Amino acid sequence: MAKLWGGRFSGDTDPLMDAFNASIDVDIRLWEADIRGSIAYARALHRAGILTAEERDRLILGLERIWGEFAEGSFRLEPGDEDIHTAVERRLHELAGPLAGKLHTGRSRNDQVVTDTRLYLLDRMEVLADALNSLQEAIVRVAEEHLDVIMPGYTHLQRAQPLRFSHWLMSYFWAFQRDWERLDDLWRRVDIMPLGSAALAGTAIPIDRKALAADLGFADISPNSVDAVSDRDFILEFLAWAALLGTHISRLAEDLIIWSTAEFGFVTVAEAYSTGSSLMPQKRNPDALELLRAKAGRLQGNFTRLATTVKGLPSTYNKDLQEDKEPLFDTVDTLEMALPILERVIRTLQLHPERMREAITPDMLATDLAYYLVDKGVPFREAHHLVGRVVRRAEELGVSIDALPLDAFQAISPHFGPDVYRVFDPEQAVERRRVPGGTAREAVLDQIARAKRLLHAE
Amino acid sequence: MAKLWGGRFSGDTDPLMDAFNASIDVDIRLWEADIRGSIAYARALHRAGILTAEERDRLILGLERIWGEFAEGSFRLEPGDEDIHTAVERRLHELAGPLAGKLHTGRSRNDQVVTDTRLYLLDRMEVLADALNSLQEAIVRVAEEHLDVIMPGYTHLQRAQPLRFSHWLMSYFWAFQRDWERLDDLWRRVDIMPLGSAALAGTAIPIDRKALAADLGFADISPNSVDAVSDRDFILEFLAWAALLGTHISRLAEDLIIWSTAEFGFVTVAEAYSTGSSLMPQKRNPDALELLRAKAGRLQGNFTRLATTVKGLPSTYNKDLQEDKEPLFDTVDTLEMALPILERVIRTLQLHPERMREAITPDMLATDLAYYLVDKGVPFREAHHLVGRVVRRAEELGVSIDALPLDAFQAISPHFGPDVYRVFDPEQAVERRRVPGGTAREAVLDQIARAKRLLHAE
């Protein structure tokens, strides 16, 4: 079959150029959206008086048959099928004859492709929102289960202060919650129908765009036809969203990779998400986590790719925009795999609370020692300085700070009394942080309750 | 003065390391936010029973004096001032003595710096929202003014169909409107107070975080202390927002640069936003637009920079996060300059409607010629093909399609009648696109009215 646009052309194209130009390998994945869009468009053309009821029905019948062929895997691509729109139209022509030629009335591939892409993305965003929710549920569940596990908290990867494991884990709940909210915000900007914009100036056919949007389930119609065919913001915003989500995944993965080293030994990743070595029989590698960490680069690369492509592009449709789909599809695929994997890694994670507890050394209570002095009226900055001296003194004597004799304490500050040794109980330190957002039991329980309410609402 | 954290350290640091580590050159810009935060924190410490009313007042008096010093430019940095927090605390110590040491009670630079940054960003976001609004207003105004200017619309930078200039210009209104909405969405995620999270585990002091947030004007408090000190999402999201806005600016600039070439000659950029050449006396270069186009790279680079930095970072605070401020500040500065420049370029843009009109050639009405056939009952795809042959025939005869004799038309399709020549009126073609979002006068007026309502509401 001749190309859709071949009329004015005399010569042939170069087969290499056909391959370079074709997008069918990539955009075939839009088949469902494309057919849905065409069925609704046939109805709109009928309403606009372009198609009779009988013509409309014949076209829809043909389109439904093509839908069936795709669904059952029997649709056959032909050499001329340069993109999904062409493929469907070519097949419809085979099924419905010249009548198929009426379906394109007042429609351009410029508005068609971006309508398809929006329909597709709305579908996938639902799937991703669910996957994010399941991940958050897993986090809440594991956090509840291990509420009383206390571990060292780190800053700069140096032991800092004792922390509930659940408190650490819940910190990712909130990061993912922001991702959820951002996705929700983005929804409104994807849920807009560009169809009826035609090539760039708006269709010359009196299509009822609002009715067409309602038919396709879109919340709104695009307000400007030039913008409608130019704009790939909804994809870029999705890719930026994914890049940000990717950083969260990578950080959580990094924490768990470090904690599953022999040296930390705080957690063990389930065998199902680990692999061995082809050379070293003893190895158990946290491959799932490493791949999750790596995906951040991929997701960021996808954003860079499209953002650079649209930079400085003249307005309306340029063929450059054809390059929008691969980063979009790759990002969708990556996350549809990564989110459930992460969820499962967390659900099956084995904790080693005793290793965590052993790693809480008395010097992690140094801040609490400073508060001990503050309670006795020493300004905090001075208390901090005095405790610094306690730490050095203990180092000089080669003992841990809770083993420093009282006179050593008192040589540094007379405010130290025999009750100083009570400071060195990690449990108490944790419970002292009972402000909202703190690591005390009550505060973490409040946090979990709030999280559950949010999950319930979503 | 000794370093804030120097207590346990015996040796000296390397001066090169001091320079490498210091952030004061960059974060000094947070002085106002830092002092505001400290004043509110002094009040919170009083409420928590850590400071007497008199101590609180003395600290506030000192902080206000420091505020004054910064405001009038008399604040003097000292060698040890490694960051803005240290500088303010050092100076407060000079003014208020050891009492200054109490202000840091239960607060860490980890929660302090992120609180400062959020306060700063909220301020700048207001400025940017205003700048965006002014730009949108300029667009609407210029669009209204030139409502009846018709120009060639392009796809692939090839002449496509006639378009109202206003319709083209308004297409950017909607892109910027999305930016405005995204900024509004982002606001909720910036407007959250991390203070009270301390180093990572939550403060051990019974600070009333909600009252403190209210005092500082924050809408909410952070729900998890680990997340609060780890999270730079609000900056990343802002940088991604700016990168997207940057692509819009670059595309608008590209359109205008091309249109202000001698060859297009559709617009002239006002002299105030052009420059000449040091070698070629006749030149008038659209420098403002070129710089605006270029900024997209800068804004995208800033996003890449921070996204790469946080990738794979262990949770809580790591010093790597100190690198968040330069891309943030640079992005703010870039946009605070670029948006008003763009606004002014648009307000002062000189149009050449006659050049635009001359550029509308009859072949741009080819789609309308196809619709002429559709109206006579020819399926669109066939009509499209027949018009393709008309175009070729005219090329062969070396005439424009509106000069093709009737018999030449009829040799291609008997549906062509003498009324075919009426198709070649660009005004009519424009008016035919009267669907919502189309380029017809009425549709553009509706668009402008909707835009004004939105601007009014913001």
Added chain:
Amino acid sequence: MAKLWGGRFSGDTDPLMDAFNASIDVDIRLWEADIRGSIAYARALHRAGILTAEERDRLILGLERIWGEFAEGSFRLEPGDEDIHTAVERRLHELAGPLAGKLHTGRSRNDQVVTDTRLYLLDRMEVLADALNSLQEAIVRVAEEHLDVIMPGYTHLQRAQPLRFSHWLMSYFWAFQRDWERLDDLWRRVDIMPLGSAALAGTAIPIDRKALAADLGFADISPNSVDAVSDRDFILEFLAWAALLGTHISRLAEDLIIWSTAEFGFVTVAEAYSTGSSLMPQKRNPDALELLRAKAGRLQGNFTRLATTVKGLPSTYNKDLQEDKEPLFDTVDTLEMALPILERVIRTLQLHPERMREAITPDMLATDLAYYLVDKGVPFREAHHLVGRVVRRAEELGVSIDALPLDAFQAISPHFGPDVYRVFDPEQAVERRRVPGGTAREAVLDQIARAKRLLHAE
């Protein structure tokens, strides 16, 4: 078949995890390199006394048979084939029995995969070097053919000074020449064999690494086993190389897209590299060039992707490195298509010298007018200023500067004489730029001669 590394594992993995972990869909493309590597390795194991001559030959026979299966498309993947190495080893086991198990002696997938990747890349770099060369040859040829075509040169997209078309075109020759040289430099850093590094510490088997490298055609062996399995610099450098090349392609495409607008009309892209519109029958869009311009984003995205992934990665092999292959393969594929397309677009480009000539307006000779004054002893900066006044005066009178009456010239400077009108010959202006690298005929011919010598040498 059980996993290569399954010995110590008791449980099963999750099928989703198998899919997430598997790389076979991607790395199957390394089959040829993998088998070549294994054949050479079998010989090395024989030399090391691990295999008898007969065992070596049986393994090679098996490997050659697998090679044949891949080459003829009959190789069948099995469910457990998680990567290309596993697939080949599994099949070898079927063909050669337990003997196959000896091939992995002293080898790890860590050194195997990076050896395969280097072999693959060396192959593709040769293809790309040839493609680059052909493109450069096309440029030289077209430049020679149109040596006497004079066009307006632009800066800031504003008409600046007359230029030979060939001179403009040759400017890209040199950009691609730098790409060629960079590829040549990169070669040395790819042409290094990591095999023998085993998992990370070097193989415990007395493999003669230099002989093995010679067998595989590598110029050198890696000097440090830890670096050898960690390092993906050769891929990153290749991706950065491609990103830079991509910017050249995008700029050349942009020039030609602008010049093929109706308004410029300097060139026409051959039909074979253009496409039409599904809606607008008159359209002829430079799709090939738009896609070429867009690829810059893709290539840059691929660099970002891997650079972000390796950022902050602990040394030696981490599973994150598995993500290196997709950006590599995509970059190779993109360029293996883009370079020949660009070459063909250039070879078939139709020029419109008369349109170019018409676009050379007298004001483009303003710099030459300044030199006229310089020749009369006026300092250049003053001459530049005076000519600026000439330009303005002509604008005021509404004439072009070459139509300004002599007294108007002389009112601005007494140095202007009747010979001033001779300045306004573009040909002469072009010929005045005869320094090396200038646009005069002789200088361009020298340039072309030098280019040919370089191409000849490569």
Added chain:
Amino acid sequence: MAKLWGGRFSGDTDPLMDAFNASIDVDIRLWEADIRGSIAYARALHRAGILTAEERDRLILGLERIWGEFAEGSFRLEPGDEDIHTAVERRLHELAGPLAGKLHTGRSRNDQVVTDTRLYLLDRMEVLADALNSLQEAIVRVAEEHLDVIMPGYTHLQRAQPLRFSHWLMSYFWAFQRDWERLDDLWRRVDIMPLGSAALAGTAIPIDRKALAADLGFADISPNSVDAVSDRDFILEFLAWAALLGTHISRLAEDLIIWSTAEFGFVTVAEAYSTGSSLMPQKRNPDALELLRAKAGRLQGNFTRLATTVKGLPSTYNKDLQEDKEPLFDTVDTLEMALPILERVIRTLQLHPERMREAITPDMLATDLAYYLVDKGVPFREAHHLVGRVVRRAEELGVSIDALPLDAFQAISPHFGPDVYRVFDPEQAVERRRVPGGTAREAVLDQIARAKRLLHAE
């Protein structure tokens, strides 16, 4: 003073536009290169007959005086000084009168700025090459010093096989060596003089470009004037080089950050490169390393920034190119600080060999156990599988594999004999890897010797 290019302009520019357009805050750093370039250019103009010897000397005298003013810090910027070229020319005019106006004869800011930038970069590349060399020397020295320290080698951050610390450290020597070689390759592409290209078409003045290049110390002249003013490849390649170097720095930093945790405890960063906490008195944070890790993002961002900016730019000079200097300068500054800091961190790094040795557990010898079986004739893959069973058996019995009784070994394979226990000596395992590039003492010494030869040669 009026703008250099003001002649034809009637109106004023907008002060905001002046600020937006000006680059003087950034490019003032080019003062030295700019003046050097102008002095050489004055000599070239004399050779070309444009300046008398006396004029040349007066200009040079003036330029030298300006040089002195910059050097001693007394140069004063004036409001109209939009860039460094304008500032120098304005000042020269003050000193030398109208004669100053002759210096610009046949030169444009387009070729001048890129000449300055190349001169600047060549200077900085020398400094960076030295810094890289010093870092490499430090690595070699520390590697030699600790040759006999054996530590666990990791893959996937899981204990893998014993390794010499020096072998690990030397792995970075080779990464930095590649950076050195890349910098050396880049040198040739920076060391090219664009001066004489004028605005875009080549200068109309008969400048002897080769003599001018020799005077400025450039190795070659640019072959095409259009390319010369368009091309920013040398900056982009430098930025890509730096981004790659940044990944090496980030990986080395990550290794050391993890190893300086309390849990690993393999190294301690010197106090001079650590900092404490404002809240937690016991903390000693490896800030220098964290900042070094973070810089990878910054360096990558700088590349993205410029690559995106030049993407799709029309050829010759566009104002967009003014944005090249900030990423360049920022990258230079970052590395001129980061490389010496890293060098010093390494030189002062404290090792804890006993902690490293303790972390070498018997299961890290599992590969060697497999080789034990290979030596007895078991094919490697089977041996690997049998050792996997040994590992599991030991886990079941709750003992380490070297404590497994002989009968347990023999129950798994009859090839195990009483000599099996000799396998579990890490020193022997290390010494077994004596292939070139392996971790055996001899192999590491060879590596160090080769490294020293390279450093000597550079």
